[in-house]
Amino acid sequence: MSGNNALLAGVMGWPVGHSLSPLLHGHWIAGHGLNAHYVPLPVSPENLGRALQALPDLGFRGVNLTIPHKEAALKWVNDIDGAAQLIGAVNTIVVDGRRLTGRNTDAEGYAQSLAEAGVGKIAGHAIILGAGGAARAIVYALHQMGVREIVLANRTQERAEVLARDAAKLGGLNIVVSDWAKVLQHGRGAGLLVNTTALGMTGQDALDIELAGLDPGAVVSDIVYRPLRTPLLAAAAARGHPVVEGLGMLLHQAVPAFEAWFGARPRVTPELWQKLKSALGER
Numbered sequence: 001m002s003g004n005n006a007l008l009a010g011v012m013g014w015p016v017g018h019s020l021s022p023l024l025h026g027h028w029i030a031g032h033g034l035n036a037h038y039v040p041l042p043v044s045p046e047n048l049g050r051a052l053q054a055l056p057d058l059g060f061r062g063v064n065l066t067i068p069h070k071e072a073a074l075k076w077v078n079d080i081d082g083a084a085q086l087i088g089a090v091n092t093i094v095v096d097g098r099r100l101t102g103r104n105t106d107a108e109g110y111a112q113s114l115a116e117a118g119v120g121k122i123a124g125h126a127i128i129l130g131a132g133g134a135a136r137a138i139v140y141a142l143h144q145m146g147v148r149e150i151v152l153a154n155r156t157q158e159r160a161e162v163l164a165r166d167a168a169k170l171g172g173l174n175i176v177v178s179d180w181a182k183v184l185q186h187g188r189g190a191g192l193l194v195n196t197t198a199l200g201m202t203g204q205d206a207l208d209i210e211l212a213g214l215d216p217g218a219v220v221s222d223i224v225y226r227p228l229r230t231p232l233l234a235a236a237a238a239r240g241h242p243v244v245e246g247l248g249m250l251l252h253q254a255v256p257a258f259e260a261w262f263g264a265r266p267r268v269t270p271e272l273w274q275k276l277k278s279a280l281g282e283r
């Protein structure tokens, strides 16, 4: 369906051609029979402010933001919700009249992806590799899930220390910053190890980490989803760890965004999983 009064949303990134979001939201738009379009919007960093400010006049309900705009967008929105504030990044903008609200649905997406994989509660502490925007969302998600101790390691240790300081605002959370090379010395008693770095992604360097220090029941999760079964997850599965793939986070972060723009809560179905896997060249 189309027409003059079609509802509009999209994803701003630079580049944005790789994004699966148009496929994902397009699936739900068709399924809900909406007169709506979700479009990729290639916006360079220097044009971000003007592009965001034009959304109300262009009739957009909102947009998603992807690399490199998630942090820069904070200064262009009128309101910032609690999660985005604490995470320090915006992945969803909702337009209401002339006001732009910045939200962060990555935390909710990550928590849902764990729940969908049958991980309701993390026993013990969590180990997070990486300290970028996604790591911030995951710290927030784990805190919401009741995790009270996190070991954080990042190539640039200073960035992990800044994240640990910012996360003190959450209250009741102890973050231990570890040397990257020694992080698995904290493996005993960990209930979760999650990779939030770009390592292991197709075209990037491998994530070189020795899982031997990890308790057998620890869940291993990777938010990289190209490939779906990253070398980290393959190694973890071979050792018998429960594993959680990154595609679930992508699917579930989109649910609250779609609902905010279009007023209907979409479902993450096996058919949608399959559609995205096929788009990634996976079976």
Ligand code: NAP
Residues within 6 Å of the ligand: 106, 109, 129, 130, 131, 132, 133, 134, 135, 154, 155, 156, 157, 159, 196, 197, 198, 199, 201, 205, 223, 224, 225, 246, 247, 249, 250, 251, 253
């Ligand atoms: P970001 O803010 O740019 O952070 C990148 C992180 O990766 C930093 O911790 C960085 O360490 C680390 N890193 C990059 N290259 C590295 C290398 N060669 N060696 C060691 N560490 C390296 O990006 P982000 O938004 O957090 O995203 C991180 C990853 O998560 C990306 O692969 C992204 O596609 C994925 N992601 C997935 C989802 C999902 O829905 N599944 C959602 C968001 C992001 P330094 O600080 O030392 O540079």
